[in-house]
Amino acid sequence: MQYRRLGQGNIRVPVLGFGAMRLPMLAGSKDTKRRMGVDLAGAIRMMHRAFDLGINYFDTAWGYHQGWSEVIVRKALKDLPRDRVMIADKLPIWLVRKPADFNRFLRTQLRRLGTDYLDFYLLHGLSARTWAIAKEQGALDFLETARREGRIRHIAFSFHDRLPLFREIVGAHDWAFAQVQYNIVDTREQAGRAGVRYAAKRGLGIVVMEPLRGGDLVGPHPPSIRRLWEKLRPGRPVAEWLLRWAWDQPEVSMVLSGMSSMEQLEQNIAAARRSRPGNLTPDQRRTIDRVAAAYRRLRRIGCTGCNYCQPCPQGVRIPLAFQFHNEFGMFPESRDLRLQYRALGPALKLDACNECGQCVEKCPQQLAIPQLLKEVAASLAPLAG
Ligand code: SF4
Ligand code: SF4
Incomplete structure (x- = not known):
């Protein structure tokens, strides 16, 4: 595994982080109550294998797998040395109604994860609405207090809104990193390429999420896009090119991937070993840009399949x-x-x-x-x- 510096601080992170939001599911499971159908043994095997291969960063959140992700991460990490593992969790800011809620969430998350500190605690999914809640309820004061108490080590945020707000948030605190949705299609949306460069210039680490856009970019592809991918080195999985596109950029500290099978994990780790900043040739970059343009022309709705909108009270899928x-x-x-x-x-x-x-x-x-x-x-x- 390769490691990169997180922004301008002293922390080094693996270029590939383990996102615990798309854990492997039991085939054909209709049991959505017991751990939401997650294949616990498979998830644990994957996380242990990831650690053995150098991934020491695990990312979870309050809502992933309807709350089970944090519990499953605890079960997977309990046999690993805590001081060699970095855990990132996120505060569900949209659920905060009063300042006391901050402590309630953090306490519950530490208990679910079976740890007395988080390496990184993020304000989750900041947008105009949730940033307003964060400011009104004093989120940053709470986070600083929790940091002084030793319950969290570093403060960060993840983001889903437009560039001007991203800039405002970057300037509002001494963040360890910004976590952004960034992939070959989302270079002009949300923080986008301009936001990535802006934050990196100000010393923040950049953690990329949704590098495969919820798996949509991996295929199957229409013929026009398939032909473009085939122009790149045939036989290499498309996912590898999508990850390499992110790692090619020196601003990017780490790419999170929500891996759902051992095969994906092994493939992504192999790709991580081969990737360096500035590793793509101009020709490869041009071809990937053409793929992105072709996708933009075809997609009708920019839904990433994150599932945050579920469940709908009327049962709409x-x-x-x-x-x-x-x-x-x-x-x-x-x-x-x-x-x-x-x-x-x-x-x-x-x-x-x-x-x-x-x-x-x-x-x-x-x-x-x-x-x-x-x-x-x-x-x-x-x-x-
Ligand atoms: S529509 Fe639902 S699944 Fe799609 S991006 Fe919005 S919250 Fe996520
Ligand atoms: S009923 Fe309609 S508007 Fe309400 S949550 Fe469901 S899909 Fe959304």
Whole structure:
């Protein structure tokens, strides 16, 4: 494993971090209550293997796997030396109603993780709305107090909004790093490339999340995109090029990947071993830029499948509906997709939305979900027959 300096501080992190938000699932499990169907033994095996291969950074959050991620990370890490492992957890700022909530969340998270300190504690998913809550409720004062008490070691934030707000937040505190959604398609959205450079210049580490955009960028691809990927070295997985694109940039300290299988883990680690800043050739960069442009032309809705909008009180399967809509945009002729849609379409409950707006508040991409659902319903309706 290679390690990079986190911003201008003294901490070194692996270039690949283990994101515990897409842990392996038990095949065909309908048991969504017991650990939300996560394959506990498989998840533990993966985290131990990751550690053996040099990944000593594990990223979790209050809401991942509906709260089970933190518990599973504890079970996986209990056999590893605590002082050689870095744990990052996140404060669900959108749930904070009063200052006392900060302590309640941190206390619960430390208990779930079975540790008395976190290496990194992030304000999770900052946007205009959640940043306002953070300021009103005194989040930074709380974090500084917790740091003095030794319950957290470093303070950071993750971000889902626009560049001007990103700049404001970068300047508001002495952050260890900014965690940003950054991949070949999201270079102009959210913090984007300009935000990455801005924060790095000011000494922050840059932690990249969603490098594969929730797996969407890995494929299957329409022919135009497949041809472009094939121009790059054939036989190498697309995921490797997506990760190498991020590692190619010297500003990037670490890339988080939510790996769901041992195979993905091994592939990503092999890619990490081969990657250095400035490692892509100009030709490779140009081809990847063309892939990004082709994707932008095809995708209809910028949903990352993060699932924050779930559950919907009316049972609308929002991420799945958007996924169908996007995949039909990219694969309009796919017979398999039609078959899947015929089988699953009714379960999406597209007509059950009563426009309560709860999902809109939770969506880090700030999608106008109720309106989009109407468009999705209209576009998918002819496929049901
Ligand atoms: S606006 Fe519609 S889709 Fe969103 S939470 Fe409410 S009922 Fe569900
Ligand atoms: S609609 Fe928004 S919150 Fe829901 S999965 Fe997509 S990006 Fe995430």
